[in-house]
Amino acid sequence: MTPRSIITIGNFDGVHCGHRQILSRASHWAKNNDAQIIVITFDPHPMSVLKPELAPQRLCNANRREAILKDLGADEVHFYKPEKQLLQLEPEDFVVQMVERYNPAVWIEGDDFHFGKNRRGNIQLLQELGQQHQFEVDIVPTCDVTLTNCHIVRASSSIIRWLIEQGRVADARIVMQRPFTFESVVVQGEKVGRTIGFPTINLDLELLKDHQIPKLGVYSGRATFQNSGSYAAAISIGIKPTFGIKQLCIEAHLLDCNKDLYSQQVQLEFHQWIRDQYPFPSIQHLKAQLKRDVQQIRNLSKAQHDQPMIAEILKQPSGMNA
Numbered sequence: 001m002t003p004r005s006i007i008t009i010g011n012f013d014g015v016h017c018g019h020r021q022i023l024s025r026a027s028h029w030a031k032n033n034d035a036q037i038i039v040i041t042f043d044p045h046p047m048s049v050l051k052p053e054l055a056p057q058r059l060c061n062a063n064r065r066e067a068i069l070k071d072l073g074a075d076e077v078h079f080y081k082p083e084k085q086l087l088q089l090e091p092e093d094f095v096v097q098m099v100e101r102y103n104p105a106v107w108i109e110g111d112d113f114h115f116g117k118n119r120r121g122n123i124q125l126l127q128e129l130g131q132q133h134q135f136e137v138d139i140v141p142t143c144d145v146t147l148t149n150c151h152i153v154r155a156s157s158s159i160i161r162w163l164i165e166q167g168r169v170a171d172a173r174i175v176m177q178r179p180f181t182f183e184s185v186v187v188q189g190e191k192v193g194r195t196i197g198f199p200t201i202n203l204d205l206e207l208l209k210d211h212q213i214p215k216l217g218v219y220s221g222r223a224t225f226q227n228s229g230s231y232a233a234a235i236s237i238g239i240k241p242t243f244g245i246k247q248l249c250i251e252a253h254l255l256d257c258n259k260d261l262y263s264q265q266v267q268l269e270f271h272q273w274i275r276d277q278y279p280f281p282s283i284q285h286l287k288a289q290l291k292r293d294v295q296q297i298r299n300l301s302k303a304q305h306d307q308p309m310i311a312e313i314l315k316q317p318s319g320m321n322a
């Protein structure tokens with residue numbers, strides 16, 4: 001017979017503080033039940049099958065999602081393809097499938113969980129089905145967070161997407177309790193950077209095509225390579241208007257780095273919004289501004305080493321914001 005498990009099902013996109021609370025409850029249950037924690041999730045997003053035109057951009061790729069979920073205590077992360085056959089199951093039939101496959105002792109969800117055909121299944125139905133199939137249902141309440149402007153929001157993947165779209169990466173960090181991050185590979189650019197004293201790593205955009213992209217502009221952040229260290233970064237997302245280029249480009253000048261980084265895998269974290277991109281009247285003007293950007297980012301990066309970011313200061317467990 002399948003050993004008993006602790007399960008939770010969802011998209012877990014961005015793995016925000018609400019998701020963390022689910023995993024933290026799962027760890028608690030796992031200790032008392034001697035059971036494995038299994039996270040059941042989808043890739044790609046189910047909306048890409050149900051209503052492709054409404055499919056949201058991803059906050060992190062499947063590998064990264066799995067790594068973060070395991071870091072938070074999941075023993076296994078099972079990815080399901082969102083096939084119509086599965087998504088069209090009546091909620092009762094969906095639960096039977098999960099019970100047969102995972103034999104859950106406890107099923108943990110957030111309080112807005114919906115499942116099964118047309119999202120008819122809700123928490124109440126899950127609780128009824130729990131009694132019928134002998135599993136406990138644990139409902140984790142809303143996780144509210146206070147943003148840098150003192151606005152209190154409910155943690156959700158959609159609010160993170162919206163914040164990132166606005167360039168509010170520091171606020172996205174508060175909701176995720178982790179910086180918004182791209183994983184990509186360094187590719188060749190126009191090779192102009194080195195001639196103006198600011199070489200930049202250019203990210204492979206093909207690897208980010210389903211990914212949420214922050215508003216065009218300049219950001220502070222950090223680039224980390226597997227074998228080539230970690231550097232404070234001056235990041236630019238834009239079309240290089242000074243050069244009349246029309247193609248989107250995501251690049252970063254790394255502080256105190258002088259390495260050949262082509263073809264390397266990189267994790268690029270976004271920390272703070274710095275400014276909009278401008279069409280500078282000359283390369284000299286662009287260079288002067290890049291110098292100021294780098295100085296500002298150097299100061300920010302020093303300050304962040306000295307004290308925890310506002311994200312860490314402001315993160316509060318649910319219910320403390322009233």
Ligand SMILES: Cc1cc2nc3c(=O)[nH]c(=O)nc-3n(C[C@H](O)[C@H](O)[C@H](O)COP(=O)(O)O)c2cc1C
Pocket residue numbers: 189190191192193194198199200201202218234235236239240241242243251252253276277278279280286290293
């Ligand atoms: C921190 C930073 C800010 C930037 N800001 C602008 C900008 O405001 N306007 C612009 O036209 N290009 C901007 N750029 C892009 C530069 O034009 C670009 O790095 C340069 O053309 C080198 O490109 P390459 O790496 O393809 O050689 C910025 C680049 C960085 C790293």
Ligand SMILES: Nc1ncnc2c1ncn2[C@@H]1O[C@H](COP(=O)(O)OP(=O)(O)O)[C@@H](O)[C@H]1O
Pocket residue numbers: 186187188189190191192193194195198199200201202252253254255256257258259260261262
């Ligand atoms: N401080 C640095 N920041 C970013 N890239 C650097 C740095 N120092 C050396 N490099 C190397 O230089 C390359 C970028 O030079 P650049 O002239 O901008 O060329 P490209 O347009 O191909 O990105 C990077 O891919 C990396 O290999």
